[in-house]
Structure formats: structure tokens, C-alpha cells
Amino acid sequence: MQDELNAATRDRIRRAPKVVLHDHLDGGVRPETVVELAGETGYHKLPTTDAGELGEWFVNAADSGSLERYLETFGHTVGVMQSADALARVAAECAEDLAADGVVYAEVRYAPELFLESGLTLPEVVEAVQEGFREGERRTAASGRRIRMGTLLCAMRQNARSGEIAELAVRYRDEGVLGFDIAGPEAGFPPTRNLDTFEYLRRQNAHFTIHAGEAFGLPSIWEAIQRCGAERLGHGVRIVDDITVSDSGSVRLGRLASYVRDLRIPLEMCPTSNVQTGAAPSISEHPIRLLRSLYFRVTVNTDNRLMGGTCMSREFTELVDAFGYTLDDLQWFTVNAMKSAFLPFDQRLALINDVIKPGYAALRAERLFTQVAAENPA
Numbered sequence: 001m002q003d004e005l006n007a008a009t010r011d012r013i014r015r016a017p018k019v020v021l022h023d024h025l026d027g028g029v030r031p032e033t034v035v036e037l038a039g040e041t042g043y044h045k046l047p048t049t050d051a052g053e054l055g056e057w058f059v060n061a062a063d064s065g066s067l068e069r070y071l072e073t074f075g076h077t078v079g080v081m082q083s084a085d086a087l088a089r090v091a092a093e094c095a096e097d098l099a100a101d102g103v104v105y106a107e108v109r110y111a112p113e114l115f116l117e118s119g120l121t122l123p124e125v126v127e128a129v130q131e132g133f134r135e136g137e138r139r140t141a142a143s144g145r146r147i148r149m150g151t152l153l154c155a156m157r158q159n160a161r162s163g164e165i166a167e168l169a170v171r172y173r174d175e176g177v178l179g180f181d182i183a184g185p186e187a188g189f190p191p192t193r194n195l196d197t198f199e200y201l202r203r204q205n206a207h208f209t210i211h212a213g214e215a216f217g218l219p220s221i222w223e224a225i226q227r228c229g230a231e232r233l234g235h236g237v238r239i240v241d242d243i244t245v246s247d248s249g250s251v252r253l254g255r256l257a258s259y260v261r262d263l264r265i266p267l268e269m270c271p272t273s274n275v276q277t278g279a280a281p282s283i284s285e286h287p288i289r290l291l292r293s294l295y296f297r298v299t300v301n302t303d304n305r306l307m308g309g310t311c312m313s314r315e316f317t318e319l320v321d322a323f324g325y326t327l328d329d330l331q332w333f334t335v336n337a338m339k340s341a342f343l344p345f346d347q348r349l350a351l352i353n354d355v356i357k358p359g360y361a362a363l364r365a366e367r368l369f370t371q372v373a374a375e376n377p378a
Ligand SMILES: O=c1[nH]cnc2c1ncn2[C@@H]1O[C@H](CO)[C@@H](O)[C@H]1O
Pocket: 024, 025, 026, 027, 067, 071, 074, 078, 109, 110, 111, 114, 154, 183, 184, 185, 211, 214, 273, 303, 304
């Protein structure tokens, strides 16, 4: 009976309240929208103008085994998002799509510096996206669902604009920008290139996460935490390199892995994306299983819904199929994510107690009543 109540079926996964902390705006555009915006803006470089084919093209091209080649696919989404209207549309649709998948709280990130090709300024980019997220929240509410959107601004590791982007994040902190991130190719661009930026953010009491331990190993995670002061790790999968599991099954954590676990540093894990970039060999061999079993602060995320052909429900489904996770596990990941959000503490607590826990409880209880109904047919 307990198993029955706790079973994570496809339908329940979709309806369960979910939280995503690591989702890129320019990695989650609807293929139809890419095609339409390309037509409107005269962007001629798309490999096809058939939306179905384009969606498949993104997934296949991103399935490259290399982060650098994975990132090349963003040229097409970034290319069609160069106007305020395009940015607002993509942001509104992002909120709607996440909400339709049962996401109740999302932190979505993007790099403002990539959207200046047609003359927008950095503040204009941020304002357009914020307006789009607000519109998406309104449309979602009108459809009877609820989603709360937060924004993270990324600086690109290969560019030298992180100071400016951090200032932008601080300037818009009361308008829904909750934090900062460093994204882009990891190898050759250590986060310590931006030490001044991180010091500035700490002086401002601002939040930041860093993509680390995805395409590069432990030194990158160590730098992100100990030299830069990252509160969360984007991916962080390579932390397993500091964990030894003996043949008998006993586990030894190195000092960095212990530190990450002891301080409850959130790992923004993105299973599908990690397989696509070669950071993990397959879902069934993904380090998330070991890290979850050791009670690291693991969260589950989409990274790029377009490039991964994915959504939160699909990420959860893959994990349920691979590891036999139940609703209890999915609730644990979701509460972990909500605890780790850059939203103020009182609001995080309210979302956990008033939305997430009751949502999972209702799913378990439903099964209880169908059972009773089946035993006592009218
Ligand atoms: O998994 C990732 N690792 C590193 N960088 C990424 C990943 N996914 C997307 N981006 C980069 O972040 C930028 C801002 O959204 C994207 O344009 C892409 O270049």
C-alpha cells in the first residue's frame, strides 16, 4: 500500500509541483517561435524552417559529447532574440511552458550581453525579459495555474564583461533579478578570472552561482567555492571525483566533497544536458544517484529544454525509470531546490509549506481514495 501511494507514475510526475533553478532562457525557446522570429527579423541561418525538424535538429546537434559543440547551437536562438519584443515573447512563453509542466517556481538565466547586436542596451534587455516573465505569470494565472519566476543574469566566461553584468544584476535586484552566474565554455576560462566581480557581489550581499565541474573537474569546483564564494554549483557533477566507493560499498569523501556536503552547497544537476555534453556517460550511470544516496543537497534541473528535448517532468521520469525513485524522492529534490532558491527565506518557506508539501500530499491521498472507491463500489 505504501508503495502504491508513493508510486511516481507519468501522470503524477506531470502534476506534481516542481521547482527548477537552472534553466537557460535562450536554451528553452519553442521551435515554432524560433522559426517565426527568424521570419520576422530576417534571420536566414536556420538549418530548416520546419518547426518539427528544427526541434529535432537542436537535440541532435547538441547531442555532441562536447560542451563547446553543444554551445554552438545557441547561435540560432540568440540570433532571433535581438529585439525587445522577441525577448519579451520568449520570456512569456518560457513561463507558460514551465507552468504547463507543473513548475511552480523557476529561476531562469540568460546572458544580457548576447542581445546587443541590434542596438538594445543592457538595461533594455533586462526590462524586456522582466516584462515578458510578468506577462507569462499573468497568463498562467488566467489559465488557473500559478508560477513564480525569478531571474539570474549570466556573464559569459570567454568575454570580459562580468563586472558590468554583476552591476546590472544588483541594479535590478528589486525588479525580480535574484542573482548572477558565470556560463559558457569551462575549459580555459576558470572562474577566478572574475574575482573582482565576485568580491563586488559579496560586498553588495548579492547571490551568485557558478557553472563548475561540468566540462572540467575538481579544481574548477574548488575555485568556484573557495576562491570565488559561489553559493551554489551549476552542475557540479565532477564532485564525484572526490568520492571513493570501495568494492565492499563503503564510501569515503575527500575534503572538498565533505565541505560541499557539510555546508549543504546546492548542486544544480541537469541529467540530460550532462549526457549530451559528455559530463556523464548515461542517465543510469549519472552521479546523481550516488550523490542523492549520500544526502548531498541535490536538485534536478533542465538546463536547456530545447537542446535537450526535455522538461522537468521528463528529467524526473528518466530518473524514476533509471533508479526507481518514488514521489518521496521527487518531493525531496523539489524541497531541496526550493530551500536553495535565491528568493527571500520567508517566501521559500511559504512555497515549501503551502504549495510543495500539500501538492505531494494530495497526490498520495488521491490514490488512497481511489483504493477505497475500488473496494466499495457504489
Ligand atoms: O550547461 C551549460 N554550461 C555552460 N554554459 C551554458 C550551458 N548551457 C547554456 N550555456 C550558455 O549560457 C548562455 C546564457 O544562457 C547560453 O547562451 C549558453 O552559451
